[in-house]
Amino acid sequence: GENVEQHPSTLSVQEGDSAVIKCTYSDSASNYFPWYKQELGKGPQLIIDIRSNVGEKKDQRIAVTLNKTAKHFSLHITETQPEDSAVYFCAASKGQAGTALIFGKGTTLSVSS
């Protein structure tokens, strides 16, 4: 079945460093790739997303890149801050966007000051 692999499972960085989380997906029909951030005691919240007709998207310190040929997409956080510490999930649409999502297993990011 469809699958999304996410790496690494844990990531520790110093404040100000960059953090990169990588995902691969298996469904060629997937065309929507969101990233969610989950803080302790809360539900996941969308932080950035990308559609298959775009290779890169940036929003302040956060950027996402997509390589459809290789079925890879990545989250890049620059100038990390302690409040970036959370669990991050990548996801891919099951087929066309607007339907259900398949989530990766999550990356726990710790930013130490």
Place this chain on the structure above:
Amino acid sequence: DVKVTQSSRYLVKRTGEKVFLECVQDMDHENMFWYRQDPGLGLRLIYFSYDVKMKEKGDIPEGYSVSREKKERFSLILESASTNQTSMYLCASSSTGFGSYEQYFGPGTRLTVT
């Protein structure tokens, strides 16, 4: 401000009990989803619904059923709770509006089955 609420933050039930988890959204969203979150396994889709009285199985539907009698409410039912259903349950909703695919999540219900 968009809002998805879940009936309980914490729930403790006994093996064999019938359990109802309720989710309500106030955004007039067409789509609603139930996920289960376990350490190291991420979010796994149990069931979802595109419209009132419609439902689709997700990746792990066994042991669960759902009900959507009203657009704003989506219920997850554990017919006979078992200890392996101890988990965090997350509800989400999304619109089918063009260009808007974001899923909005509730805070979760931590269910313990003893």
